[in-house]
Amino acid sequence: MHYLRISDDVIDVGDLYQQLVDPQYGGIDMFVGTVRQWTGDIETTKIEYSAYHPMAERQLEKIAAPIEEKGGRVVVAHRTGLLKLTDIAVFVGVAAPHRAEAFQWCQHVIDTLKQEVPIWKKEYDTDKVRWGN
Amino acid sequence: MKVTIKLFAFLQDQLGPTVTVELDQPTSVEKIFSAVAELAPTLRPVLANSRLAVNQEFFNGDQLSLQPTDEIAIIPPVSGG
Numbered sequence: 001m002h003y004l005r006i007s008d009d010v011i012d013v014g015d016l017y018q019q020l021v022d023p024q025y026g027g028i029d030m031f032v033g034t035v036r037q038w039t040g041d042i043e044t045t046k047i048e049y050s051a052y053h054p055m056a057e058r059q060l061e062k063i064a065a066p067i068e069e070k071g072g073r074v075v076v077a078h079r080t081g082l083l084k085l086t087d088i089a090v091f092v093g094v095a096a097p098h099r100a101e102a103f104q105w106c107q108h109v110i111d112t113l114k115q116e117v118p119i120w121k122k123e124y125d126t127d128k129v130r131w132g133n
Numbered sequence: 134m135k136v137t138i139k140l141f142a143f144l145q146d147q148l149g150p151t152v153t154v155e156l157d158q159p160t161s162v163e164k165i166f167s168a169v170a171e172l173a174p175t176l177r178p179v180l181a182n183s184r185l186a187v188n189q190e191f192f193n194g195d196q197l198s199l200q201p202t203d204e205i206a207i208i209p210p211v212s213g214g
Contacts, residue, residue, distance in 0.1 A: 058189055058190075090214050131146075
């Protein structure tokens with residue numbers, strides 16, 4: 001993976017975008033996941049993320065490797081620690097020669113991350129605390 | 134053999150960052166999860182949806198022979214992103 005970080009550090013989209021810029025690429029697709037207030041009737045006030053290091057990083061490497069072997073570039077940053085509403089929890093960026101692969105690969109990375117990477121959210125809602133899924 | 138198991142998320146909230154259980158070798162995923170469930174029977178539903186990791190890789194088989202140096206972890210349903 002070109003760049004990977006799972007840490008308490010604030011995610012700066014501009015910095016991460018720069019990691020994707022390269023003359024060989026004509027399409028850069030980025031997904032930014034933020035802390036949402038409402039899920040149906042449930043109101044969230046903050047979310048705490050935790051991870052199993054370095055298994056989480058290794059799982060991410062496995063997701064990115066096939067894409068990079070095909071010529072794409074993958075940049076992922078995920079926050080841990082306590083986040084407030086609108087804070088960026090995750091950034092996934094994929095650069096590819098053309099837009100079709102960029103869209104497809106970016107979606108694949110975020111979808112697979114949500115299934116296979118040992119990161120957890122503890123959601124503080126107004127009615128109770130929930131471990132997310 | 135005494136086996137220390139790392140726990141995360143809801144499981145860690147309930148039982149702490151690790152638990153140590155006694156397991157005959159070779160063992161199985163089911164036996165490992167049952168040993169943890171005996172410590173806290175209310176965790177059975179979460180354990181039923183959890184996966185085992187050995188040395189930071191998901192273990193997808195059933196039977197396994199643990200070495201004293203192996204890092205064992207129970208991975209409850211993940212929720213990153």
